[in-house]
Structures are given as C-alpha cells and as structure tokens.
Amino acid sequence: MVLKLKQPNRSNAGPASTVDVSAIVRGVINDIRADGDKAVRTYSKKFDKWSPESFKLSPEEIQQIVSTVPQQIIDDIKQVQENVRTFALAQRASLKDFELEIRPGVHLGQKNVPINSVGAYIPGGRYPLLASSHMTILTAKCAGVPHVTACTPPIAGKIPANTVAAMHFAGADAIYILGGVQAVAAMAIGTETMKKVDFIAGPGNAFVAEAKRQLFGEEIGIDLPAGPTEVLIVADEHANPFTVATDLLSQAEHGPDSPAVLITNSQSVGEKTIAEVDRLLKILPTADIAGVSWDRLGEVIVVDTLDEAYKLADEYASEHVQILTQKPREALEKMSNYGALFLGEKTCVSYGDKCIGTNHVLPTRGAARYTGGLWVGKYLKTVTYQEVTSEQESGELGRLCGRAARAENFEGHARSGDVRAHQFLGDKFEWI
Known part of the structure; x- marks a missing residue:
C-alpha cells in the first residue's frame, strides 16, 4: 500500500518564466570570448551593479576585509575547515598510486595527478554561502591543486566580508568579487586580467549552472550539474514529527524549487509531521521561501514497511537522504541512490x-x-603509464598487437607491433 498524505501542488508554480536562460548565457559567453574584461565589466554593472577598479582583491584588501569579521565567525570558519580538511585528506590518502608487472618486464602503472588550475564559484545572492568556500577551495587544495581562482558576487553592492574570510582561510590563490555567468565565463575562457582555469566547481543559480553546462568539454571540466537543493527523509513509527518537520523545512528554505519529501511506514507520523510543518511555518523567519517550496514540492508518503520505504527512496535518488529510524545503518545496506546519507536523529x-x-x-x-x-x-586526474623493458615480451606484444589490429583493419597500428616483433624476435614482414 502506498498512501500519499501530501502531494506536490504544481498548480501553484506561478506563471511560466519567459526568460530564455540558455540564450542569455550563450550571449554573455560569446561577448566575453570576444571582448574579455570589457564584457565582464559590462555584465557585472548590468547584473550586479558592481564595477570596481579591479575585481581581484589585493592581499592588502583581503587582510583589511578579514579584519572586519568578528573573531567568533573566524574561529568557526577555522573549525569547520579543519573538519572538512580532515575528511578530505583521508579521502586523498585512500587513493593510491600503484605499479604492477603483469608479465616479466611489462610494467603498468597508475598515478593520481592534481588538476593544474581550478575555478571555485561561491554563490551569493539570497545568502552568503561561506560553506561553499570550504567545499570547493579547501577540497581542491587537499587534492594538491596548485592554483585556485575563487569568485563570489557582491551582495547588495557590498563585498561579503565573511565569505571573503572563508575563501582566504580555505587557501584561495586569487579572490575576485565577481558573480554570475560573467564570473564562470571569465574563469573558463580567461581574460586580460584573469588566467584561464581547467576546471570549475561550485553551486549557483540557473544561469551559473547553464554557463557551466555550455562551457563544459571544450573549455573546462566541471564538478557536476547542480539543481535546487533536495531532501528526503525516511522515518519509522518511532520518529519525532517535530524533528522530521524541522529538518524538512531546513532544506525547503533554500529556495522555492527545493523538494522536501517524507516517506514513512507510519500514517500517524506522516499526519503529525504535516501538522508540525504548518505550525512551524507560522514562526519560521524564512517561511516566505520555505512555505512556497513545501506547498509546491512537499510530499508525505506512507508505505507498509521500511523495506518499501528504502526502495521508494532509491527511486527518488535524492540529494540528501536522512534516516530517522531505530536502526538507521540499515540504509547503508538497503539503499544505493543518494548524494549523501544522514543517519539517525543525532545527525541532520x-x-x-x-x-x-x-x-x-x-x-x-x-x-x-x-x-x-x-x-x-574530482580534482585529480587518474592517469596511467606503461613501460616494457623485456625484448622478448615486447616482441610477443608486437605479434599480438599485429593480429589484434589487423582484425580491426588498422594496418598502421599493426605495423607498430610488427616493428617490435621484427626487431626483438626476428619476424619477417613484406613491408619491412
């Protein structure tokens, strides 16, 4: 049995947008490709009303800006970054370079090499997202990336000091107060004053996401396509509806397009959670955003068993999946489609x-x-290398290569193998 206590109300989506995001982004990219810094300045003035003498902050400016940040915020930034650094370095240590000898004198190896230059986009707009600095810049530095260019937009015409502090302590090599498509395009293409990067990471609005999509491949690599934040909670009959409701709304406040879904084996928990959400929306300062998201995209679904809940949750493949059950670690075995799992009531x-x-x-x-x-x-290139030091094995591989290549009608490839078979094993070929 599947009982839907609350379904999405997409009829409340409002009038369809007439903005052609793809066309706007394409135009900005083309202009920056043609006019470089001049176009970047034009679009920064148009979209952000921001046109300083230099978009790049000097070391002196960074120190001055950081000095305005309260000490408690700086201490918290450093604590969070230490948590991120500890986990990221453990991930890096788990990636081993290796070399093996598959036959006598035939050596194959693998190395994990950092990308040379990365662009980190730190969103602004509705909220100053300090945490994105930790996730993009610091993680790149833990991977060994030599140079990270970081961009963040002004907020209401002002430099976001807290964000700059987070970018600085994360290890950014260059910090620009520049946002939107113009920032992504400038990093990807390069301008007179901004060096081109090889890879761009970081979340952003629809325009930023589209810019990354259009520039991916030919110009840059990207972390992954990003959409609105999502949360899905799997709860059993023991879950606290107040906690469930609070955690659903914590993600719904990201924006009006953020799905918040509850799947439970308890109709009582489902009904009480809906009541709690309605109550909390009356006192939540961000209810104007979270309420729209909950109305439009919120769901509460009741199933018979937790196994059914896990199966249905896997079909959603949500970004964040929170497990509020008595045995939350069951999800590690029973689920496979999620961005990240958050296990138990003590985690959110x-x-x-x-x-x-x-x-x-x-x-x-x-x-x-x-x-x-x-x-x-994501910031590492896993590359391979090969070396044959045995004449006998090189000749044998030459014979194998010749046969394999001719089976595919690649005569040029075959002849590279023939040369080694001839040189090291004395094989005769008409063409040599």
Whole structure:
C-alpha cells in the first residue's frame, strides 16, 4: 500500500518564466570570448551593479576585509575547515598510486595527478554561502591543486566580508568579487586580467549552472550539474514529527524549487509531521521561501514497511537522504541512490551543509543514480603509464598487437607491433 498524505501542488508554480536562460548565457559567453574584461565589466554593472577598479582583491584588501569579521565567525570558519580538511585528506590518502608487472618486464602503472588550475564559484545572492568556500577551495587544495581562482558576487553592492574570510582561510590563490555567468565565463575562457582555469566547481543559480553546462568539454571540466537543493527523509513509527518537520523545512528554505519529501511506514507520523510543518511555518523567519517550496514540492508518503520505504527512496535518488529510524545503518545496506546519507536523529542534513566535514556539493535531479558528489577525487586526474623493458615480451606484444589490429583493419597500428616483433624476435614482414 502506498498512501500519499501530501502531494506536490504544481498548480501553484506561478506563471511560466519567459526568460530564455540558455540564450542569455550563450550571449554573455560569446561577448566575453570576444571582448574579455570589457564584457565582464559590462555584465557585472548590468547584473550586479558592481564595477570596481579591479575585481581581484589585493592581499592588502583581503587582510583589511578579514579584519572586519568578528573573531567568533573566524574561529568557526577555522573549525569547520579543519573538519572538512580532515575528511578530505583521508579521502586523498585512500587513493593510491600503484605499479604492477603483469608479465616479466611489462610494467603498468597508475598515478593520481592534481588538476593544474581550478575555478571555485561561491554563490551569493539570497545568502552568503561561506560553506561553499570550504567545499570547493579547501577540497581542491587537499587534492594538491596548485592554483585556485575563487569568485563570489557582491551582495547588495557590498563585498561579503565573511565569505571573503572563508575563501582566504580555505587557501584561495586569487579572490575576485565577481558573480554570475560573467564570473564562470571569465574563469573558463580567461581574460586580460584573469588566467584561464581547467576546471570549475561550485553551486549557483540557473544561469551559473547553464554557463557551466555550455562551457563544459571544450573549455573546462566541471564538478557536476547542480539543481535546487533536495531532501528526503525516511522515518519509522518511532520518529519525532517535530524533528522530521524541522529538518524538512531546513532544506525547503533554500529556495522555492527545493523538494522536501517524507516517506514513512507510519500514517500517524506522516499526519503529525504535516501538522508540525504548518505550525512551524507560522514562526519560521524564512517561511516566505520555505512555505512556497513545501506547498509546491512537499510530499508525505506512507508505505507498509521500511523495506518499501528504502526502495521508494532509491527511486527518488535524492540529494540528501536522512534516516530517522531505530536502526538507521540499515540504509547503508538497503539503499544505493543518494548524494549523501544522514543517519539517525543525532545527525541532520544541516550538519552536512554547514559544518560536519563531508562535502555538500551533491548530485540533484536524479543524478545520484550515476554519480556521487564533489570530493578530492574530482580534482585529480587518474592517469596511467606503461613501460616494457623485456625484448622478448615486447616482441610477443608486437605479434599480438599485429593480429589484434589487423582484425580491426588498422594496418598502421599493426605495423607498430610488427616493428617490435621484427626487431626483438626476428619476424619477417613484406613491408619491412
């Protein structure tokens, strides 16, 4: 049995947007490709009303800005970054370079090499997202990336000092107060004053996500396509509806397009959670955002068993999956499609977003079916190398290569093998 106590109310989505995001982004990218810094300044003035003498902060400016940040915020930034650093370095240590000898004198190896230059986009807009600095810049540095360029937009025409502090302590090599498509395009293409990067990471709005999508491949690599934040909670009959409701709304406040879903084996928990959400929305300062998201995209679904709940949750493949059951670790065995799991009542998604140490840049819109989130490994290129030191083995491989290549009608490939078979084993070929 599947009982839907609350379904999405997409009729309340409002009038359809007439903005062609793809076309706008394409135009900005083309202009920056053609006019460099001039176009960047034009779009920064247009979209952010921001046109300083230099978008890049000097070391002196950074120190001055950081000096305005309250000491408690700086201490908290450093504590959170230590958590992120500890986990990221453990991830890096788990990635081993190796070399093996598959036959006498035939050596194959693998190395994990950091990307040379990375661009980190730290969103602003509605909220100053300090945590994105930790997740993108610091993780890149833990991977060994030599140079990280970091961009964040001004907020209401002002430099976001707390964000700059987080970017600085995370290890950014260059900090720009620059946002939106113009920031992503400038990093990806390069301008007179901004060096081109090889890879861009970080969340952003629809325009930022589209810019990353359009620039991916030819210009840059990207971490992953990003959509609105998602949360899905699996709860049993012992879950506290107040806790469930609070945790659902904690993610719904990200924006009006953030799905918040509860799957439970208890109709009572489901009904009480809905009542708690309605009550909490009357006192939540961000209810104007969270309430829209809950009305439009909130769901409460009742199933017969927890096994059914886990199975249904896997079909959603949500970004954040929170397990509020008596045996939360069952989810580790019974689920496979999620960006990140948050196990038990003592854990919540907000810990992952803000402070616990795992990365919060995660797959959305079902992408958890095929990828995980941002991590140290995203900033590494896993490359291979080969060396044959045995004449006998090189000749034997030459013979094998010749046969394999000719089976595919690749005569040029075959002849590379023939040369070694001839040189080391004395084989005769008409063409030599």
